[in-house]
Amino acid sequence: MILVLKEELNDDQKTQLEKHLEDFSFFTYLKFDDRYLAIAPDKNIKTKIDFLRLPFVKEVIETDHPYPLASHTLKKEASVVQVGDLQIGGPKLTVMAGPCSIETQAQLEAVAKTIMKTKTDVFRAGAFKPRSSPYTFQGLGKDGLTLLKNIKQKYKIPIISEIIAPEQIEEFDDIIDILQIGARNMQNYHLLKALAKSGKPVLLKRNPANTIDEWLMSAEYLLAGGNENVILCERGSKTFDPKLPIAFNTNIIKTIKENTHLPLIVDPSHATGDSSLVEQIALSAVIAGADGVLIEVHPRPELAVTDARQVLSCESFVSLTDKLQIVSELSGRRFR
Amino acid sequence: MILVLKEELNDDQKTQLEKHLEDFSFFTYLKFDDRYLAIAPDKNIKTKIDFLRLPFVKEVIETDHPYPLASHTLKKEASVVQVGDLQIGGPKLTVMAGPCSIETQAQLEAVAKTIMKTKTDVFRAGAFKPRSSPYTFQGLGKDGLTLLKNIKQKYKIPIISEIIAPEQIEEFDDIIDILQIGARNMQNYHLLKALAKSGKPVLLKRNPANTIDEWLMSAEYLLAGGNENVILCERGSKTFDPKLPIAFNTNIIKTIKENTHLPLIVDPSHATGDSSLVEQIALSAVIAGADGVLIEVHPRPELAVTDARQVLSCESFVSLTDKLQIVSELSGRRFR
């Protein structure tokens, strides 16, 4: 059940609302798409008609949609997330690129030059790396952020980087423009709630073993916490065939768009694990309607500390952007 | 274990070979890629060295590959299947199109005209329809074949149609150029063995729930039975997400090509079930390296008896072929 409110409520008004709830149930108050809302699960509400009698309630929407904010329940049109001057989800294709892990200033510089040459929109690089093995490189951490800060200042480009704990929000704050939630933390609600409060743009990756519904319920945590700057990122699905550890399913894009208004970026690098397939996935994603792509680029792929098998060289990335331009125009989307 | 033979063996020579086998084991004799071979599973062989002493044995290849003929074990280069003048698997993209089910002569005519206008290579239409429900249309059967024969004679175009039982081989013989094995019969070895004997070109669909290995072991039944005219057809995979009943995984194409020399056609219509996605899958498939596409086309999709949700109109098909031409040239493949 969603109550559309005439105004932001004071504590007395909240108390009036909540007396209608069952034990252990509660209202979530938030502003969404310029409206004040109070949301509670339907099943817990004792008396629905009473809400309409309250002077501060404008409308009652009865719904049991599991993710009313992320879905089209309250918002039909596509959302655009603003990052500085950049609009993600609008008529222009968004291109994000950079190395998987921050290694050295020289490495970041080499990629940044390519990035600028191709008019790429966002620079990506990871300082904190969630790795399958505890014995492998876990990222440069805070030192990596310092290296990233230099890139940001020199090239005036927005930066995206993965965040793995609430206490990092502060140190990311003046350097990182988009906070990335990795696949493994997709259902780390403790982290999601903290990023919701931060209000900063968040890119939420789908875990390759989770369904669209599970993913959008994680996005709902961000929206319900008051953060509308949510960007989705599709990075492939697990399969049942041991020869195919990861699949990029082109059909998913239309289904995602049917289920949410949030902008969608595709990560071809993780959707394959094989650099020779990155280009074809990126092109397919744009043909299928993705709002952007997020590509791993390294000046010397063979020496990359992480993701060496899937990262593109700077030359391959330049060549890819040329083809992306052709394909995005065929698909009715501006490239630059 | 594969024995490469100097010549085709007579019965005495076969007896000599077989005395080395364990109980219940046997040799499969066949000609493949212009060589005479005898193949038996390794584990059953008592004495391997003895085979080389036999005067008619040229070479012994020890391998436990589950599908030595379909894989690159014996043949590195890509295979081309010849259907009349048409080469499937060569430098030219193959386009097959037509209605899911044969309904009327007028329907076939309407599609055939579009087919000819677009220089499509093969006409498809089903007379025998394996349907999930026994209460729905099961195809026109032999009457459908008669209607197809008229198309073949009038337009001089090769025809592909699904076969569901060995006893149909004879009635298909002078009408159907490529015998299609549907996904549900992928492991119907009784049918596979019969089609192997027929020697006719066979298009073998992957069941969306089977792995590449399981599929290629079915292809092995055709090859081991002496039929080298095998074309593979990829039609999407089952997923774990109820919102996504079928996935088209672009990554599969490279993996298939790494595991077999057989030509590969993609069926975008079944790989989605949604006509609005057929074009994007077809283009993605060509970008990813498919040797051709198989598209469902109907003069009035909304009236199609079967697959109405996924079939293209003649107009949409014409428009698709234009885009296929652009994309196939970008991918270094001839379109016509």
Next chain:
Amino acid sequence: MILVLKEELNDDQKTQLEKHLEDFSFFTYLKFDDRYLAIAPDKNIKTKIDFLRLPFVKEVIETDHPYPLASHTLKKEASVVQVGDLQIGGPKLTVMAGPCSIETQAQLEAVAKTIMKTKTDVFRAGAFKPRSSPYTFQGLGKDGLTLLKNIKQKYKIPIISEIIAPEQIEEFDDIIDILQIGARNMQNYHLLKALAKSGKPVLLKRNPANTIDEWLMSAEYLLAGGNENVILCERGSKTFDPKLPIAFNTNIIKTIKENTHLPLIVDPSHATGDSSLVEQIALSAVIAGADGVLIEVHPRPELAVTDARQVLSCESFVSLTDKLQIVSELSGRRFR
């Protein structure tokens, strides 16, 4: 839409009914659970009310259930399939056992003696073996049937064996009491239709990659073809974990029973592939409510031509039946 008829219809009456159908739609006429029925898919019916005006129509059941006969739509209580004196699906647990493949008369004899000692209900053994590889033993074929016939005559026990082609029905007829459809032929509708006509008891295995709905729609082919003697057989599911090629999901049994009235046998041997797990699966299956088990037994498992890794020795099988007795009684089911 299901029409319950007052009597078996003549051709005139059928014509009267069918004039209400759309093109390419048809009625399936059958006797089920002592009622005459005419079934057609709802969507094709132009005028529903008209049917009730016909003097030979007793009732019209509007349903779009994909498998009305196999589900509880028309039959609430559990079905019992009669095989001679044996009742499958009743209060007594059914035990079927025997070797995977027929090898020799001595082998069958050795197992049969164990079978008789344990009061096993049905003897199983395969003459025609669908194998993943064309290079491995494909069964003794007709010769195997002859060996089975000797067992049947000597021990007076019902026999179950896999059938892979319609033309085998005749040669199976006086030897085999239950025709088994293997997992790979679960959607071989050509075979299903032929077995439906035969009227003989059929055991239909679920393909480990197919859903319950897909399986029961295959069962519907048998029932719609007029054969009510259908026994289901669960043999495990594919998983997404390469370390776990096959899963036995105990939860499936309740869900199957909720969706169908047909009796359910569990095949622990195929549900694991590991003889050390067969006992625990068999016991779990009975605890979970299976109507019976189908166990592979061989006098010398290490020498078995097929399924050597999963077959039980005669001794292990005797020990298993002792535990089955305890567990079936705990579960409120008669053992003998």
Next chain:
Amino acid sequence: MILVLKEELNDDQKTQLEKHLEDFSFFTYLKFDDRYLAIAPDKNIKTKIDFLRLPFVKEVIETDHPYPLASHTLKKEASVVQVGDLQIGGPKLTVMAGPCSIETQAQLEAVAKTIMKTKTDVFRAGAFKPRSSPYTFQGLGKDGLTLLKNIKQKYKIPIISEIIAPEQIEEFDDIIDILQIGARNMQNYHLLKALAKSGKPVLLKRNPANTIDEWLMSAEYLLAGGNENVILCERGSKTFDPKLPIAFNTNIIKTIKENTHLPLIVDPSHATGDSSLVEQIALSAVIAGADGVLIEVHPRPELAVTDARQVLSCESFVSLTDKLQIVSELSGRRFR
């Protein structure tokens, strides 16, 4: 590569070791099973033979096993985790039970009485609840811990409860004996690293969409961080069949035991989501070799705030423990 050391190393010795590493690679130093170890991924090591020359290196084990500590690589025998007087993983079956969520002191009391009557080993109850929806009860939080503390003091029983953030370790410390990591946090390495440092017993649930390898690599984070008190918890697997959202695969238990020495608890409540199946899963799990079970119990299941559909009543739980006793003795395991 694993170096077995003669003693705990000082900083100089560590520097000596590390000069042999590639950039961005490092050694993990830890004590495991009474041995001092230094572990680094093989691929990064330049010169292996050099390590043996160092006086403080006893042995070099070359392995690329992804989880050397959790696997049988270094430890063949089963591990036992000690929680006060209780031994988890030993000859006695461990039974853990209690409500999903802490609601009231009276609710906890009601369950605790049942727990004590059945000689259950561990009391479970959740204060912090990771929920799919942000609009539903998220647990009583710290207030819940206070209620749990009262139970612990009154009944002198060990307590298990889920932890969702590193900063909770301190407040859990004197109340909670076993820290539970829920399925959604299985790959939350930030949390895993913090719990590794804590040294407290940890119960790590498998995410139903993750493989055994992925799970054991998460366990490796705990072990590599110096915490050997790791208990695994199996709670079912996702399936491809929408009618079967969760599967309990009995086959998984043997495979887990083959891959790790860590003790294994099964959670039948989450492995089904259906209270009528909890008993049969618990019994099957014990038959299959689980070291214990974790059961949800509530004095009034129909009023439970969370997991109402899968929780057992106190009466059903008492009845289950009687059957568990029979089955655990059949399986050669002590019950009390």
